[in-house]
Amino acid sequence: MGRSRVQGKHAGLTRDQVLRAAVRLADRDGVESLSMRKLARELDVEAMTLYHHIQNKHGLEDAIVEYVLAESLTPPPASAGWQEVVTGHAQELHRGLAKHPGAVPLFATRTAVTPRTLAILEGLLHVLRDAGFAPRTALHLVYAVAGAVVGQHLASAGEPPPPPADLAGDDLPVLTAALAGGPVTLESRLEFTLTALMAGFETLLPRTP
């Protein structure tokens, strides 16, 4: 709002426009096919122009991850139970990745450490510590949940989920039985993993009967 922009030729390409276009392209065609030149074309600009808004391609990838996280994660409510807070965080992360499937592979290699994500992390740790977890245990717990969510997304980000049911024949009876109810979906895998993790976390807590 209010930036006067009558200097050059196209005038006024913002970093935010660049990032939004990058996320859109990644979601449409996949990150691996996202190139500086293609992104520039999409923005009706020369490729070199982008370097005024981001450092380089690495920086663009980091920024995409930060963008998705900023859009998805909210500070945890300080007055809720730790189970609620942790599963809520997992769900936010899950929805963010589901909304931006093209960005998922970037979560494999890049990490976004921003003031905002650090503040959210601190919020989670605070709730967990108040619930009785030691600070370091709480940090491990958050890493475990985040790693599980990202890990399950990545596992289904590749090719279409391999339906090895046909290959099975009679050699793989238990696998065949397991797949009889249809292919295992990302959602069901994620729900199972988080349920198991949460149940496991409970056992780490000192008894409070």
Added chain:
Amino acid sequence: MGRSRVQGKHAGLTRDQVLRAAVRLADRDGVESLSMRKLARELDVEAMTLYHHIQNKHGLEDAIVEYVLAESLTPPPASAGWQEVVTGHAQELHRGLAKHPGAVPLFATRTAVTPRTLAILEGLLHVLRDAGFAPRTALHLVYAVAGAVVGQHLASAGEPPPPPADLAGDDLPVLTAALAGGPVTLESRLEFTLTALMAGFETLLPRTP
């Protein structure tokens, strides 16, 4: 052993040599910098020669994943407790990834469904079913473990593990406390995650006192 190789010029580049060189280069420089041309140079051969042994770069990446898994995973002992079998499998996967850090990012996008990996999966499912898990639950369990191991490896495959201790100041007291004992390592994160998962799995089993 025994293949006569006196036909062309260099004579006798095998697929296995190609794969070994690819894994070595990936571990040395990272997958993202692994190129057909570089790999060919390493093997003292023209880039196009590689296409006689692999379909294309995609195929090479799949083959690297298969190579690492074949090297790391063994069929589970049929006569061991399910806890032993599952944690053993997780450890094999962990060691394989630790031995080939350059290949780790590939596990994010590619999946290796070979007769061998399917047989190992069936072995795991068999043990779990005998232990009282429903086939589909067993499959979810294996996916949860594999996703956790890969997820934790990926989380630390990126940049040097972010040491946000200094950024913390006084705004992030619980995080600062959590990091007081030094940075959280891949090993400790993995151990915590697997311990929590295993504890969670126990609660899914019908009581057998």
Added chain:
DNA sequence: ACCTGAACACCGTTCAAGT
């Protein structure tokens, strides 16, 4: 059969130059 070389359509990024 196995390997080569030139060629095509791309990349990310630097640098000097334009307005």
Added chain:
DNA sequence: ACCTGAACACCGTTCAAGT
């Protein structure tokens, strides 16, 4: 300040040709 165009050093892959 912001944007451009040419240039450099790369890519993966096709294709026709060599032995």
